[in-house]
Amino acid sequence: MSKMMHAVRIEAFGGPEVVRWQEIPVPEPHEGEALLKVRAASVNPVDYKIRNGKYPAVQTDKLPYVLGRDACGTVEACGPGVTKFAKGDQLYAFVGIERGCYAEYVIVKESEASAKPASLDDVAAAAVPLAGTTAWQGLFRCGELKSGQRILIHGGSGGVGHFAIQFAKAKGAYVITTASEAGIDFVRQLGADQVIDYMKQRFEDAVRDVDVVFDLIGGETEDRSWRVLKRGGVLVSTLTPPSQEQASAHGVRATRFTAQPSSAELGEMASLIDAGKVKPMVTKTFALRDAASALQIVEAGHTQGKVVLTVD
Numbered sequence: 001m002s003k004m005m006h007a008v009r010i011e012a013f014g015g016p017e018v019v020r021w022q023e024i025p026v027p028e029p030h031e032g033e034a035l036l037k038v039r040a041a042s043v044n045p046v047d048y049k050i051r052n053g054k055y056p057a058v059q060t061d062k063l064p065y066v067l068g069r070d071a072c073g074t075v076e077a078c079g080p081g082v083t084k085f086a087k088g089d090q091l092y093a094f095v096g097i098e099r100g101c102y103a104e105y106v107i108v109k110e111s112e113a114s115a116k117p118a119s120l121d122d123v124a125a126a127a128v129p130l131a132g133t134t135a136w137q138g139l140f141r142c143g144e145l146k147s148g149q150r151i152l153i154h155g156g157s158g159g160v161g162h163f164a165i166q167f168a169k170a171k172g173a174y175v176i177t178t179a180s181e182a183g184i185d186f187v188r189q190l191g192a193d194q195v196i197d198y199m200k201q202r203f204e205d206a207v208r209d210v211d212v213v214f215d216l217i218g219g220e221t222e223d224r225s226w227r228v229l230k231r232g233g234v235l236v237s238t239l240t241p242p243s244q245e246q247a248s249a250h251g252v253r254a255t256r257f258t259a260q261p262s263s264a265e266l267g268e269m270a271s272l273i274d275a276g277k278v279k280p281m282v283t284k285t286f287a288l289r290d291a292a293s294a295l296q297i298v299e300a301g302h303t304q305g306k307v308v309l310t311v312d
């Protein structure tokens with residue numbers, strides 16, 4: 001008989017009531033895969049979007065579905081051909097959409113995981129993979145941010161934004177960010193050079209000539225962002241695909257991207273973290289079996305830093 005584990009699963013799309021705490025078989029690692037014993041997993045907006053049935057890559061054919069896209073844990077076993085990891089290694093990972101981390105065990109591929117930053121405990125390490133990778137790819141792959149450039153980050157106090165501020169500062173950029181009054185001290189502590197209280201001031205009246213806009217809010221915030229960019233600048237969104245007509249009218253580049261798991265980038269982030277240049281901020285933790293409540297907190301849209309689930 002297969003070994004069993006607990007997992008947080010949905011069998012239908014909907015609100016918090018569809019989130020179930022169930023016993024399911026522990027998965028087996030195949031070629032190039034490791035079985036990770038999960039110590040902590042983070043909550044990202046994608047998790048409640050999937051639960052709500054609002055995430056295109058997870059349709060009814062994927063149900064029942066284990067939630068959770070990133071985690072930190074210990075390698076329990078390796079499948080054939082695994083060369084980078086061994087039993088007992090402590091890893092952090094951003095897994096493919098077909099697997100879920102809200103479970104006592106999850107399969108990770110070599111291309112999705114890296115050694116966990118040595119300076120972090122399990123909870124802090126679990127906060128990094130998806131949000132950190134999104135910030136990293138938005139800034140450096142899509143935005144091509146360079147030292148000395150000016151960047152405006154919309155939503156700097158959230159999970160992705162709080163990493164983006166720190167990565168941009170570590171790169172040597174001048175960082176402007178929007179936050180509500182509750183988040184102003186938080187983003188300043190992270191290193192933001194200029195903070196705009198978006199509830200009190202329109203950012204486009206306070207900012208000019210930025211090289212990169214990193215938009216974690218979308219919609220109207222994106223529409224109002226064109227005129228803060230200098231010619232030759234770039235608008236990078238994690239949400240709304242930007243208008244290419246507006247981009248060419250303003251002489252800028254504009255792109256929307258989906259973050260992809262990258263072991264190499266997790267390794268680069270771990271180096272920055274262990275060098276003391278970046279610190280994940282976890283503002284709330286919940287037990288894994290209380291994932292439904294944790295998702296509701298993140299869905300409310302006012303998280304500072306990250307919310308993390310712990311596995312006993």
Ligand SMILES: NC(=O)c1ccc[n+]([C@@H]2O[C@H](COP(=O)([O-])OP(=O)(O)OC[C@H]3O[C@@H](n4cnc5c(N)ncnc54)[C@H](OP(=O)(O)O)[C@@H]3O)[C@@H](O)[C@H]2O)c1
Pocket residue numbers: 044045046130131134154155156157158159160161178179180181182183198216217221237238239257258259260298301302303304305
């Ligand atoms: N494309 C991708 O691959 C990808 C990857 C990761 C995330 N995303 C998306 O990117 C978005 C951000 O993700 P996240 O993990 O950072 O979310 P999050 O942690 O839930 O972000 C919440 C933060 O946004 C701030 N905020 C809300 N409205 C704002 C506004 N109008 N202006 C400025 N700040 C505002 C909130 O602060 P206050 O409430 O204090 O204002 C809060 O601190 C989500 O929609 C997520 O789905 C996409």
